[in-house]
Amino acid sequence: MDDTLDRDDAPLRAEFDADSALMLRVRAGDEKALAELIDRWKTPLINFFYRSLASYSQAEDLAQMTFVRIYRSAPRYEPRAKFSTYLFHVARRLLINEYRHRQRKPLETVDPADLQAVSGSEETRNLSEIEEAFNQAIGNLPEKHATALLLLKQQELSYEEIANLMDASVGAVKTWIFRARAQLREELGGLL
């Protein structure tokens, strides 16, 4: 369940950001606020899932599920932390579920939406190769390492926010990010 941020020991009340204001409107039943919230966060969220799963269709599907869960838990929402912390907390739970699902069913067909024909210039092909290798390298990282690194560099969350949403210490987050970087360097060293 995604109720953990409603606990009494949840993070201290953070700054009241614009997203939290939108979320309070969603809680009051404002559907336009929900659409606005989705518009603001759909690109970061889809890209977070895309980097984690290397599948566009799954990324979009999980992003949708994240917003649905956010909407369903809106009646219980309290702006205790930045909205992005709450959003990625929910997103990470869905991601972990997806990893578990993949472990149970490791064989899967490739979605045609993910098969983009690589044509055009040499530069485009090189970029696609780098993208593919990068996605694969991210996919080889343990979930905690990849998520922590993506939240830091892609979503620009602070170490404290990452520690908060991943239920870990700041020291642990720094270690995961250091190891993730080292592994990426090792795997991509010859390509970059």
Next chain:
Amino acid sequence: MKKRTLSARELDAKIDALLAASSVKPSAHFTSDTIARARAFHEADDAAIDALLAAYPVKPSADFTRRTVALALRRISIVTFLRPALAAAASVALCLGGIRVWESPREPEAAMVAQSSDMEELMALARSLDEAAPLLEGKNAEMLASLVDHSR
């Protein structure tokens, strides 16, 4: 004067001596330069990795927001509609079961039989409610929503 030809043994010794000699010395900054160079490689790798991480390579489809809002509203309506209905049905079943047990025959044997059949009924009800519960989750909720839509 004729130069003396070295024996094979002497030649080997000479080569070994040449190989072992440190004819050139590294510059005073060699170590720090090497570390700086290695660091520069790391920094270049890190910068490239950061650039890839920060990029948003995919864009949401054009109707993503509309579809997501519709999905959220549909799911919330099916859940809010069915969950209280199931909870109410469970309460009624338990109450009825309780009343029937309370009003069952006084004779011990008859009472035992009645109670056991009531319990079986209750268990059957509980099982069917358990089976119905997963219908509220995942894609089944969507299926139920469409079934409800059709039935209207």
